[in-house]
Amino acid sequence: MSISVSPDPRTRWGKGVLFGLGGSLIVSLIVLAFLWPVATSSPRDLPLVIAGPSEQTAAVEQALDTQSDGLFAFTEAKDRAEAVSAIEKREAYGAIVLGQKPEVLVASAANSAVAQQLTGVGAKLQQMLAQQVKAAGGDPSQLQVAVTDVVPLADTDPNGAGLAVASFPLTLGGIIGGMLVSFLVVGSWRKLTALTVYAVGAGLLVAAILQPWFGVLQGSFILNALVIGLSMFATGSLIVGLHSFLGRGGAVLGAILTLFVGNPISAATMPHQFLAGAWGDIGQGFVPGAASTLLRSVSYFPEAATSAQWWTLVIWSAAGIVLLTLGRLRRRAAEAKGVVTATSAA
Numbered sequence: 001m002s003i004s005v006s007p008d009p010r011t012r013w014g015k016g017v018l019f020g021l022g023g024s025l026i027v028s029l030i031v032l033a034f035l036w037p038v039a040t041s042s043p044r045d046l047p048l049v050i051a052g053p054s055e056q057t058a059a060v061e062q063a064l065d066t067q068s069d070g071l072f073a074f075t076e077a078k079d080r081a082e083a084v085s086a087i088e089k090r091e092a093y094g095a096i097v098l099g100q101k102p103e104v105l106v107a108s109a110a111n112s113a114v115a116q117q118l119t120g121v122g123a124k125l126q127q128m129l130a131q132q133v134k135a136a137g138g139d140p141s142q143l144q145v146a147v148t149d150v151v152p153l154a155d156t157d158p159n160g161a162g163l164a165v166a167s168f169p170l171t172l173g174g175i176i177g178g179m180l181v182s183f184l185v186v187g188s189w190r191k192l193t194a195l196t197v198y199a200v201g202a203g204l205l206v207a208a209i210l211q212p213w214f215g216v217l218q219g220s221f222i223l224n225a226l227v228i229g230l231s232m233f234a235t236g237s238l239i240v241g242l243h244s245f246l247g248r249g250g251a252v253l254g255a256i257l258t259l260f261v262g263n264p265i266s267a268a269t270m271p272h273q274f275l276a277g278a279w280g281d282i283g284q285g286f287v288p289g290a291a292s293t294l295l296r297s298v299s300y301f302p303e304a305a306t307s308a309q310w311w312t313l314v315i316w317s318a319a320g321i322v323l324l325t326l327g328r329l330r331r332r333a334a335e336a337k338g339v340v341t342a343t344s345a346a
Contacts, residue, residue, distance in 0.1 A: 033260040037267075040276040043071050046114065047273075049086045049105075051077040052098025060096060063128060064121065071117075073273075080105075084150050090297060090304035093271065094118040102129055102143070107151035109300035111271060112160040115149065122147040151300055156215025163216055163299075167268035167292040170228060173202055174235025174287065175255050181236060182243035182251045188328040191244070192321065195236050203229020217299045227298055231291035234313045237320025238287075244327030262286030267293075284308075287316050 011019075050057045061074050075092065077083040080103070083095035087107050093114045095105040104122035108115040126145040133143055153160050177198040185194045207225035211217040217224045235258050242250030265275060265283030272280030272289070283289040294309035 030260065033264050037264045037275055037279065041270060041274040042276070043117075043274055045073045045273045046071055046271060047092040048072040048074055048118075049077045049083040049092045049095035050074050050098070051079055051083045051095065052102075056098045057096075060098065060125065060128070064124070067124065085303070087150055088301060088303040090301050094121075096121070096125065101146070103146045103148060105148050105150050108149050108153045108160065109151040109163075109296070112153065114271060119147050153300075154215050154218055162210070162214060163296065164269045166210055166216060166295070167266060167288060168263070169206065170231050170291055170295070171235065171258060171263050171266075171288045173206065174232040175239065175258055177202065177232055178236035178239025178243075178254060179251060182240050188244065188324055191240050191324065195233060195240055199229040199233035199236065202232050203227075217295070219299045219302060223298050224295065227291065227295045230313045230317070231287055231295075234287045234291075234316040234320070237317045237324070239320070241320035241323025241327070245323045245330070246327075250323075258287060263288045265289065266291075285312060287313060 050061060052060075057076065064072060065074075075086070077086060077095065080095075080097045083092075083097055083105060086092045087095060087105060087110075090110065093110050094107060097103040097105065102125065104118055104125060106115040106118045122145050126143070129145065130143050153163070157163055177195060181191050181195045181198065185191045203225040206228050207217065207221060210228075211221055211224055235254075238258070239251050239254035242254040244250070246253065262283065263286075265279045266286065266288035267275055267280055267283055268288070272284055272293075274280065275283065284293060290309040290312035294306055294313070297304040297306050297309070
């Protein structure tokens with residue numbers, strides 16, 4: 001008895017070529033999405049506070065602006081205490097204090113690369129003031145410009161690498177949670193419950209890894225866990241909501257929007273002012289940007305204003321829930337008319 005085996009249908013040559021070209025285009029777009037914000041970024045408009053006698057501050061502002069080609073956006077403070085307060089509130093990345101005891105204030109917890117740049121400004125300021133003292137007939141060797149880190153990074157993360165890297169697992173965690181709930185959980189209320197449990201559990205576990213285990217985060221453990229959990233819930237909620245409203249393609253759309261749009265312009269590793277055009281501000285309106293800014297603030301800058309980031313995460317979470325509800329209502333309406341859709345089980 002002979003058994004005939006039918007050969008597998010072969011893909012047409014043209015279709016195979018199109019798949020290859022399409023795949024290469026997708027990879028190119030992914031590389032472009034992640035590389036473009038970095039390649040087009042330029043150091044500029046960095047908020048910097050300056051305090052001291054008006055004549056001295058004006059001269060230093062002009063000299064630094066000429067040397068740095070618009071790197072700094074200066075705001076004035078009446079004294080050192082006000083300058084420190086501006087840094088602690090994340091209104092500035094550093095400060096220059098002039099007078100009898102000139103000093104450069106940095107905050108490595110805000111961005112370690114910027115803190116290094118400002119340390120270099122301290123050296124330039126030292127040379128500038130030494131020339132002025134010498135021209136006035138004084139002894140420039142007696143002048144010393146101190147550099148003080150008013151908000152330092154934790155000893156367990158001295159370069160801030162852990163804090164910068166932590167932003168991507170937050171984004172990826174939200175996507176994973178949204179995808180799992182979308183495709184494995186049936187029923188709108190069950191989806192919402194599963195996503196909430198996932199966000200709470202992931203928030204606590206990830207915070208435990210980042211704070212007591214590796215010491216990347218500081219401050220309140222509960223508050224850090226809340227930020228992590230809410231950021232994952234916001235991303236997951238969007239994906240689950242789009243899946244309910246649009247079907248499988250909606251879940252993919254939510255993941256693409258988060259990973260390839262929101263994440264590259266999140267400015268997690270650089271000041272958002274450095275991104276080209278208005279992309280830095282736009283990035284803060286997406287979950288990855290708001291979450292990374294909020295996590296850094298609650299961990300190291302308890303005096304900073306954070307309402308904008310909290311509301312951003314809440315709004316994205318609410319948008320996902322609204323989409324989930326609309327999808328549920330649309331399916332009910334379709335079922336009432338006796339129409340069975342391909343996503344009715346979702």
